[in-house]
Amino acid sequence: MxxxxxxxxxxxxxxxxxxxxxxxxxxxxxxxxxxxxxxxxxxxxxxxxxxxIDFTSLSITVGNASIAYGNFIQAVITFLITALTLFLILKAFNRFTAKKKEAEEEKTEEPAPVPEDIQLLTEIRDLLKKE
Known part of the structure; x- marks a missing residue:
């Protein structure tokens, strides 16, 4: 235990x-x-x-049972509206994060400055090649 x-x-x-x-x-x-x-x-x-338009009042009575299919239609409409709203919000969020990621990648892609000793060695090499 x-x-x-x-x-x-x-x-x-x-x-x-x-x-x-x-x-x-x-x-x-x-x-x-x-x-x-x-x-x-x-x-x-x-x-x-x-x-x-309000579908909640739509229903069918079969015997003693009342089938309120209007509530179902209204729930489906509410779901679709909510899903569309969420989709649009997430799409905007993804666009924002993609732009932020691109900006970060651009910052990291800048080459690091070449150290002074490497620059001098490169110049010496180039001078030796010329001779």
Missing amino acids: KAFIREFKEFIAKGNVMSMAVGIIVGSAFTAIVTSLNQDIITPLLGLILGQ
């Missing part, structure tokens, strides 16, 4: 678990942002464009 507890402590202390925990917390906060963007900005704009 002690070995199990020691192994579990090592697992928890690893950076991967901590990174995953931070990712989950940031993901939760990001979910709130995307949800707000969807519900407070995009959905009302689409409502203005499409004339406040």
Whole structure:
């Protein structure tokens, strides 16, 4: 049992678990942002464009059961809007990180200055070749 507890402590202390925990917390906060963007900005704009279409009232009654297929349609529309919003945000983020990476690569591609002794040896070599 002690070995199990020691192994579990090592697992928890690893950076991967901590990174995953931070990712989950940031993901939760990001979910709130995307949800707000969807519900407070995009959905009302689409409502203005499409004339406040609401599918939630659509249903079929079969016997004593009511099949609310309108809720499903509304959930699919909400999912598609959320997925599109997330796609656009991630696309912009990826474009930003790609530009940042390119800028870093340009900085690292600059040749290091040639040491003075190497320059002198190169000049001597070139002079000897001329003679």
